[in-house]
Amino acid sequence: MEFAELIKTPRVDNVVLHRPFYPPVEGTLCLTGHHLILSSRQDNTEELWLLHSNIDAIDKRFVGPLGTIIIKCKDFRIIQLDIPGMEECLNIASSIEISEWRLSYVNKEFAVCPSYPPAVIVPKAVDDEALRKVATFRHGGRFPVLSYYHKKNGMVIMRSGQPLTGTNGRRCKEDEKLINATLRAGKRGYIIDTRPLNVAQQARAKGGGFEQEAHYPQWRRIHKSIERYHILQESLIKLVESCNDQTQNMDRWLSKLEASNWLTHIKEILTTACLAAQCLDREGASILVHGTEGTDSTLQVTSLAQIILEPRSRTIRGFEALIEREWLQAGHPFQQRCAQSAYCNSKQKWEAPVFLLFLDCVWQILRQFPCSFEFNENFLIMLFEHAYASQFGTFLGNNESERCKLKLQQKTMSLWSWVNRPSELSKFTNPLFEANNLVIWPSVAPQSLQLWEGIFLRWNRSSKYLDEAYEEMVNIIEYNKELQAKVNLLRRQLAELETEDGVQESP
């Protein structure tokens, strides 16, 4: 890729340049394929021409809408650019930043990690040979890979399987090097282990384990407790059973709702995702997330953190991409987890509503920020349905490798190709959507969480009146758009008439 292709904002006005021994200069900043140029557009004023290759490091700072980029050059010079507008500043910064990441095809044949896709993003400083070694040290060969890059400050979320330390504290130099390679000098990172400490300790007996402080001194480990497998499945079974009982009295309903623990799982997952998002956005620290395999609770956390942090993942296309990246490509075993649902008696250990819990968490955030998502509840319900039973190939198989072997691309249709047709898309579009570039922090208090009625009470009560109300809401919004367009048109007409009159009267 040419550098020029990376330039998102080639020109910004009103940029102030500070450099040693000179008064500040205000001017226009331009990015070309080779140079960063600042020109005051006045004669006799020196301009700045800086080769991209002279940039050694950059720092970003924000005070309100004003962004500052500090460029440290290879010739030891340090200059500062004040750029109005956060987006412009981020775009400039990301264009001149030297990427610390690379695409690796080490898993091209699915030999290094059967549940990873052929291409993964890893630190530039680590070569494929090292990756192979790290894979032997991580559960299921799932070596740490990039999950999300936070543009605002360059911090990242990585995910992996648990380290295979075993009882005798095995270590792997390449693993340590890999994850340290993601830290900036002097920075500390956080490892979010989705298991409680005692579970992580017990895992050592089976060859698993967690990162020892002594070997990962720059990393602070935080243990959370997100449940897995049959505990989640039983929770779902209890919840659905309770929702289906129309005759139970209030006490019984509330105690069964409580006993199902469903909302406790929701709270735990959301809390962990908020924590991850906070580490990045508020602490300016990178994180590594894993549990045991790194295919379930890990993905819940990394994907929800992106919903919180990244506005794009709250759009329809962005959310589809998130599912594709963080669930399908990341190797969440859909075939196993979604083989059966709440009614089946033959309970298999690997069945679990991990993906449904994720969707429920998204729904909870959507309810708290109803204007920040491009999609509506129906979109989430549709995804739930297709994860469990679908005429499309998208959710078939347990990972990319299986999907390749099954030749799904040749033999089946993609869900997205159907969903993205305008006629379908209109059903899933949130009429209240207004792009919101902020990080959205949900409340995880029990009073703020709710039972997802659209899923769990869907077949237990009529939603006629609620649907009618929703339609009315859509009508009001549509009508508003119409009226605005009409007012605009009329104002323009009137302005034209006024000017005509003016011209007629003046000569």
Place this chain on the structure above:
Amino acid sequence: MEHIRTTKVEQVKLLDRFSTSNKSLTGTLYLTATHLLFIDAHQKETWILHHHIASVEKLALTTSGCPLVIQCKNFRTVHFIVPRERDCHDIYNSLLQLSKQAKYEDLYAFSYNPKQNDAERLRGWELIDLAEEYKRMGVPNSNWQLSDANRDYKICETYPRELYVPRIASKPIIVGSSKFRSKGRFPVLSYYHQSKELNAMANRAAGKGYENEDNYSNIRFQFVGIENIHVMRSSLQKLLEVNGTKGLSVNDFYSGLESSGWLRHIKAVMDAAIFLAKAIEAESASVLVHCSDGWDRTSQVCSLGSLLLDPYYRTIRGFMVLIEKDWISFGHKFSERCGHLDGDPKEVSPVFTQFLECVWHLTEQFPQAFEFNEAFLLQIHEHIHSCQFGNFIGNCQKEREELKLKEKTYSLWPFLLDDQKKYLNPLYGSQSQKSAVLEPNTVSFNFKFWRNMYHQFDRTLHPRQSVFNIIMNMNEQNKQLEKDIKDLESQIKQRKNKQTDGILSKELLNSVRPESPALKATLSLKEQALLPVNDVLRTIEGSSPADNRYSEYADEFSKAEPAVVSLEYGVARMTC
């Protein structure tokens, strides 16, 4: 005022109720004759009406000062830390005095002055006219008449003067019946349902014991089992205790909700009202409702039943009428139930709050059936306790007349009507819901915890964007846009007419007409000045650093070597 010794205390901390790391705002506390006011460093004001204070508690002295916890009847809970114990003590004593008045005349309503003259005030009181309401219902008629038996409150002190009874009920019958009923509350008409086939009605009476079935032919009995005021009081108390817990877990929340029994009680009231409405609508049967005294549970069931049957009561004005009729005039003891005066705490009970909650549940199930919105219910709840208006002061009409409330205080209703815009439901009006008899579904899962009531002031627990407000504002904006369009169209028409008039004379002069830069300027200016600014509506609360859910997180993180990170109420903190 003689109760106020300290009027201003600086450097007071207001603690975040749910923060386990004692996040707080520092500011100044002021004590006025009517309010306690806290102004924080961001100049944000928190006003607490003395009458709203349910309890004041002074906790043990801490290193940072003396904690003062105030719980309000509108479910606001504030936790102050006053630096000096003496100040805290002064404020504590003042609030104890100010929040519990001994006589009616000391209540806020008697000093509240909205700058209206006597005529305006009187018009306010006449806004809701119950005689009109009975006329609307279709009484008096061939079966029902206005009785003058209670004109001087001789038969029943807690009933209004004007009562509607069956035509065959002569005065001796009324007197006899009243002697047989608790507090003389004989059966009278509460609501008369005009339906196509048959006229049916609901009425009310007081009980204490129940009728012997043998003596009442053609009558079916139904016991619905709504608990008494004491059970309801302690139920709410339990609910509030659970919800005030810091770091509440999901399981504790639901087991607390269950053991408080609150939603069970709400469902019981709703079921009774549905039974009543069904009997009248589907079976064309008349219904007599009573409990023991007939001013608590009876009021709940009659008013809610009427609301299900008659769409009029689901309008803003109709709802006011309903409250005036079934609650105020029939002697729901507002002053005792709300604890307006320093009286028997055992008489306090959230009976009316339950009624409002039932209405809220109905608005949730039938989003288009009500002209008013949730804010209307919350505002009424605010004012049954505020004692700012005369409507809810006293325990029955007789007492209100003795207090001369209509001369000395103002009525709430005209103020709510003036502010109507705030209380309109933008979705109101679907024919299927607007005019129908409502048949709510009372399966347990349809009852949800009413967060906006019980956590009204705990903003961190609320959604950060409100669909409802957006739609409400949009609806308002649509009306404005419709007006704008009319204006613009008529202006354009005028211009065009003027042009055609002038065109003949000026045509020759204007054969060439370059597009002037002025035109472009006007155009772009017009576009910018255009009305809709949805950004404001969609602004996310809490996006400012001062108000952010995570604002305390940053400080905590900078502490050395934290070992565990935990989140509470969406606000993360670190414990060492």
